[in-house]
Amino acid sequence: MKIMVNGNGLEVREDVKHIKGLIDFLELEDKPLIIEHNQQILQKEEHEKAILENGDKVEIVHFVGGG
Amino acid sequence: MLETNRYHRQILFAPIGENGQEKLNQSHVLIVGAGALGSSSAEALARAGVGHLTLIDRDYVEESNLQRQQLFSEKDMKQKTPKAIAAKQRLSEVNSHVRIDAIVGDAEIDLLRQIAPEADLIIDATDNFDTRLLLNDIAQKYQKPWIYGAVVASYGVTFTVLPDKTPCLQCLQEYIPANGATCDSVGIIQPVVQRVVSQQVTEALKLLTGNEAALSGRLISFDLWKNEHTEIEVDALRKADCPSCSEKRSYPNLAYDSRLKSAVLCGRNTVQLRPQRKQTDLDEVAKELQKNKQIKLFQNPYLLSFEVDSFRIVLFQDGRALVHGTMDQLEAKNVYHRYLG
Known part of the structure; x- marks a missing residue:
């Protein structure tokens, strides 16, 4: 399946079914993330319910502190 | 008195014009932090003709700053000059018409209470979320916009917080990293500083010249090395019961014992x-x-x-x-x- 993550195309494995799976796939599970799935902001508890389909657009932002 | 030739190219830019330039001249911007982000913001705003800048920083110039903190020189490093002072010296050379107040110290509550009411907006150039949360509540209390900016490695993130309009940092608190993942243990490249600052300063120019309609309104992040750019509409994350910006506000970050x-x-x-x-x-x-x-x-x-x-x-x-x-x-x-x- 091919999806868009932060504007770039990304080929993900078959077993990546939902946003939670994508976070694990990208090894971002340790960070608090603000995630938009097809222009819809998700709450954390929605990550497993948000099913990914081919061509979906996902935006992921995390806060950092440096200045 | 405006020196029209000095700002000629900026006045030619129609959304600013003569009117906007005069507004900039009358403006006071508080920049909290005079490291990488603060240096760069301060120089841009001084060159743009913002009439009054206040810089607060608690640190002094060290060798490892010189790679990205554009106001500082080897001389400042050798003399261990406090960053706020070194910044003021350089900015005065860049634009002697700008009033620059340099404060060597912590951006703590009492100080911010004095300055914030007189500032038109606050630029976040700090390196920690304790101070940002404090800025957030000060900005809410005195109804001032503040512009979050942060950088690490080749990644940057920025968001303009408008009182009563956008979510505030307290609304987004669950997304603030708890551990030291934000420390500069992974280094930083200089262009990402400029990228964040270009966004912060442009937002500041829009606000100061009365061009609110042109504001981005989005949480913006990018990774220059990975060629990523992301913008998210975060209005949905505004909390109806936020302790810092809702009607039930109590400004938890202004409690002295939280510092x-x-x-x-x-x-x-x-x-x-x-x-x-x-x-x-x-x-x-x-x-x-x-x-x-x-x-x-x-x-x-x-x-x-x-x-x-x-x-x-x-x-x-x-x-x-x-x-x-x-x-x-x-x-x-x-x-x-x-x-x-």
Whole structure:
């Protein structure tokens, strides 16, 4: 399946079914993330319910502190 | 009096024009932090003709700053000049018509309470979320926009917080990283500083010249190395019961006990101690320390620095001390009390 993550195309494995799976796939599970799935902001508890389909657009932002 | 030739190209830019330029001239911007982001923002705003800038910074210039903190020189590094002072010196050369107030110290509540009401907006150039949360509540209390900016490695993120319009940082608190993942242990490249600052300064120019409609309104992040750019509409994350920006507000980040008396500086192997007593007579302290022949002393008008054992201690006029060579707050306190009473 091919999806868009932060504007770039990304080929993900078959077993990546939902946003939670994508976070694990990208090894971002340790960070608090603000995630938009097809222009819809998700709450954390929605990550497993948000099913990914081919061509979906996902935006992921995390806060950092440096200045 | 505007020097029209100086700002000619900016006035030609229609959304600013003569009117906008005069508004900039009448504006006061508070920049909290004069490191990488603060240096760059301050220079851009001074060049743009913002009439009054206030800079707050607690640190002094070190060699590792020079790669990205554009206002500072090797001379500043050798003289251990406080960043706010070094910034003011350089900015005065860049634009002598700008009033620049340089404050060497912590951006703490009482100070911000004095300055924020008179500022038109606040630029976040800090390196920690404790101070950002404090800025957030100050900005909400005095109804001032503030512009969050942060950088690490090749990644940057920025968001303009507008009172009563956008979510505030407290609304987004669950997304603030809890651990040291934000420290500069993974380094930083200079262009990402400029990228964040270009966004922050442009938002500031829009606000100051009455062009609110042109504001981005989005949380923006990018990774220059990975060629990523992301924008998210975060209005949905505004909390109806936010303790900082809702009708039920109580400004939790303005409670005095939420502020630490000592703090480990991010990625620096340094602890800052802020004792109760204010103002220190550096000459007196130097005289005492000189009795110990083991101690190597350095002094400038703003600070006193000395090396002893494996530590380097820098004492500022406002009573703060930086203890370099440890990340253990207890050890830092012991060293402090041993040599400074």
